[in-house]
Amino acid sequence: MAGSKDLLVPDLGDFSDVEVIEVLVSPGDELQVDDSVIVLETDKASMDVPATDAGKVAAVHVSVGDKVSAGDAILAIEAAEESDDDKTVLMSQAEQQAAIAAAADEEESDKTRLMSPEDQQAAIAAAANVPEESPEADSSKSQSADLVVIGSGPGGYTAAFRAADLGMDVTLVERYPSLGGVCLNVGCIPSKALLHAAKVIDDAAAMAKHGIQFGVPRIDPAALGEWKNSVVGRLTGGLTQLAKQRKVTVVQATARFESANRLILDNGGTIEFKQCIIAAGSQSASLAGAPDDPRIIDSTGALELDPLPKRLLVIGGGIIGLEMACVYSSLGTSVSVIELTDSLMPGTDPDLVRPLQRIIGKQYERILLGTKVTSLRATVPGIEVRYDGDKESGTELYDRVLVSIGRSANGKRIDAHLAGVEVDDRGIIPVDRQMRTNVPNIFAIGDIVGDPMLAHKATHEAKVAAEVAAGEKSSFDARVIPSVAYTDPEIAWVGLTETDAKRDGIEYEKAQFPWAASGRALSLGRDEGMTKLLFDQASGQVLGGGIVGPNAGDLIAEVGLAIEMGADASDIGLTIHPHPTLSETVAFSAEAYEGTLTDLYIPRKK
Numbered sequence: 268m269a270g271s272k273d274l275l276v277p278d279l280g281d282f283s284d285v286e287v288i289e290v291l292v293s294p295g296d297e298l299q300v301d302d303s304v305i306v307l308e309t310d311k312a313s314m315d316v317p318a319t320d321a322g323k324v325a326a327v328h329v330s331v332g333d334k335v336s337a338g339d340a341i342l343a344i345e346a347a348e349e350s351d352d353d354k355t356v357l358m359s360q361a362e363q364q365a366a367i368a369a370a371a372d373e374e375e376s377d378k379t380r381l382m383s384p385e386d387q388q389a390a391i392a393a394a395a396n397v398p399e400e401s402p403e404a405d406s407s408k409s410q411s412a413d414l415v416v417i418g419s420g421p422g423g424y425t426a427a428f429r430a431a432d433l434g435m436d437v438t439l440v441e442r443y444p445s446l447g448g449v450c451l452n453v454g455c456i457p458s459k460a461l462l463h464a465a466k467v468i469d470d471a472a473a474m475a476k477h478g479i480q481f482g483v484p485r486i487d488p489a490a491l492g493e494w495k496n497s498v499v500g501r502l503t504g505g506l507t508q509l510a511k512q513r514k515v516t517v518v519q520a521t522a523r524f525e526s527a528n529r530l531i532l533d534n535g536g537t538i539e540f541k542q543c544i545i546a547a548g549s550q551s552a553s554l555a556g557a558p559d560d561p562r563i564i565d566s567t568g569a570l571e572l573d574p575l576p577k578r579l580l581v582i583g584g585g586i587i588g589l590e591m592a593c594v595y596s597s598l599g600t601s602v603s604v605i606e607l608t609d610s611l612m613p614g615t616d617p618d619l620v621r622p623l624q625r626i627i628g629k630q631y632e633r634i635l636l637g638t639k640v641t642s643l644r645a646t647v648p649g650i651e652v653r654y655d656g657d658k659e660s661g662t663e664l665y666d667r668v669l670v671s672i673g674r675s676a677n678g679k680r681i682d683a684h685l686a687g688v689e690v691d692d693r694g695i696i697p698v699d700r701q702m703r704t705n706v707p708n709i710f711a712i713g714d715i716v717g718d719p720m721l722a723h724k725a726t727h728e729a730k731v732a733a734e735v736a737a738g739e740k741s742s743f744d745a746r747v748i749p750s751v752a753y754t755d756p757e758i759a760w761v762g763l764t765e766t767d768a769k770r771d772g773i774e775y776e777k778a779q780f781p782w783a784a785s786g787r788a789l790s791l792g793r794d795e796g797m798t799k800l801l802f803d804q805a806s807g808q809v810l811g812g813g814i815v816g817p818n819a820g821d822l823i824a825e826v827g828l829a830i831e832m833g834a835d836a837s838d839i840g841l842t843i844h845p846h847p848t849l850s851e852t853v854a855f856s857a858e859a860y861e862g863t864l865t866d867l868y869i870p871r872k873k
């Protein structure tokens with residue numbers, strides 16, 4: 268131990284005399300950096316105050332109900348000497364990045380930015396001087412748990428936390444040091460941080476024709492990457508804290524089944540379990556025959572921007588590929604997209620895709636549909652890409668190539684067969700509505716149970732599995748699962764789409780509202796959007812909806828609720844929506860169906 272030190276209330280912005288609503292630590296507790304110590308509440312929000320040093324709590328100076336301001340002492344902490352063994356846990360996000368960079372510098376400087384998550388984790392572990400696979404090898408030997416959860420993505424951590432809240436003794440096994448899975452570490456969250464940065468650039472540029480000119484943005488990809496990593500770090504650190512608060516045992520190791528009651532860990536340990544929830548997720552599908560070259564990347568590599576390529580080819584015009592294309596294009600890279608089928612976002616309602624395609628068609632170097640990439644060859648000046656298309660075939664050189672051709676479930680990577688769990692050819696584990704596999708004490712959730720591979724589906728399934736495991740009568744009864752592409756404009760849909768209705772011969776009626784008639788859309792300088800609702804002909808109930816335009820992803824939630832509640836057009840139209848908002852476009856679509864819309868003239872049909 269190295270002396271005692273006070274932890275002070277941090278800068279609270281405009282607030283002072285803020286109430287302490289929770290004290291999370293007591294004298295004698297061991298703290299890690301970023302562990303929450305107290306919770307403060309202002310009239311706007313509650314906030315956790317994290318520890319800035321690791322060590323043992325010597326004294327706590329505040330109690331619930333106290334009012335504190337920046338600089339007040341919260342507690343005294345006896346700082347711990349940092350041992351090598353602690354380093355992985357204690358390394359800040361910035362230090363982790365430095366470790367990754369240092370490890371990569373030893374090889375090829377280029378690789379720094381293009382390391383796979385596995386390489387990154389290895390670099391962090393190596394820099395911290397701990398065994399790569401598991402710093403907890405000894406402590407995790409021959410454990411047992413009522414419930415073990417494999418994987419800490421949105422499915423896994425939600426299941427673990429819900430089960431713990433229901434009183435179960437839970438162990439969460441995750442192969443990486445950072446909890447949160449693909450979504451938090453290399454998926455939803457970092458991509459949305461970068462998409463936000465891209466939108467700021469685009470919005471600023473769009474104001475040029477309305478009287479405000481900004482200079483050409485000076486982009487520091489390293490700093491942008493640090494900010495993105497800090498967003499990820501806050502969330503993943505929060506998960507570690509939440510696991511601790513719930514007394515969920517977290518084991519860092521790669522797990523495989525040995526039987527229907529026992530996992531074997533790659534650190535030599537084992538876990539006996541009564542019940543298990545498999546939440547081992549999915550991984551990017553790779554392009555057969557592609558050379559092993561750091562300039563050929565998957566979505567994880569694409570989140571590392573530094574250095575920005577001059578020319579990027581995105582293979583695959585699905586949601587993830589197009590989101591990353593948006594980011595790179597706004598940051599100044601010349602982007603091309605090659606898509607095998609004859610439409611972007613295959614399967615999505617073409618009415619929704621059209622406005623996006625119009626916009627990116629002008630921004631990107633090329634968008635080739637109905638085109639197959641036939642070979643990739645690594646050459647010194649770049650990656651040589653051969654393609655063969657309905658309209659065009661040829662060879663082109665790119666600085667970087669993002670392969671974004673889908674994700675494959677990890678079902679075949681956990682020896683599920685040794686537990687008797689069925690896994691199909693695509694690595695997907697079939698489950699029933701209670702998220703049970705064919706083996707009664709083993710559940711599966713999230714990407715590993717198949718499409719749609721979305722975080723919010725995983726979390727919903729997670730709660731069902733945890734509740735069933737805890738003996739509750741739950742089942743996955745959601746009628747619909749929304750989908751969102753966070754491109755610019757955003758595209759979102761939920762429930763029945765016109766494409767599906769036409770394919771399946773489902774009778775429907777539709778109403779739509781063009782955003783060119785929305786005051787809010789015009790005031791944002793964005794009139795390309797559209798909101799569309801589909802209704803059941805007999806009952807008038809909402810069956811589905813699609814929205815394209817800024818914030819479509821937020822707006823679609825109302826349509827999802829309408830479907831779940833069995834709402835009809837008048838339920839939406841007679842709900843007063845605030846003006847001027849984009850949410851009015853949902854109400855206006857419902858009014859268009861009802862024939863009560865006054866903001867447009869639509870001749871009555873009935």
Ligand SMILES: Cc1cc2nc3c(=O)[nH]c(=O)nc-3n(C[C@H](O)[C@H](O)[C@H](O)COP(=O)(O)OP(=O)(O)OC[C@H]3O[C@@H](n4cnc5c(N)ncnc54)[C@H](O)[C@@H]3O)c2cc1C
Pocket residue numbers: 417418419420421422423440441442443447448449450451453454455456458520521522523546547548549566567587677680681712713714715720721722723724725753
């Ligand atoms: C770039 C990108 C952007 C995305 N954006 C969105 C979005 O905006 N919205 C959305 O809803 N979805 C998005 N997704 C999809 C989303 O990330 C996934 O649907 C979600 O993460 C699935 O959660 P999960 O819990 O099933 O699995 P995962 O998040 O994949 O987590 C699985 C975890 O299991 C661990 N694991 C695997 N095998 C083992 C083992 N044998 N032992 C121990 N641990 C193991 C893995 O390390 C991982 O941490 C995006 C994905 C990507 C790649």
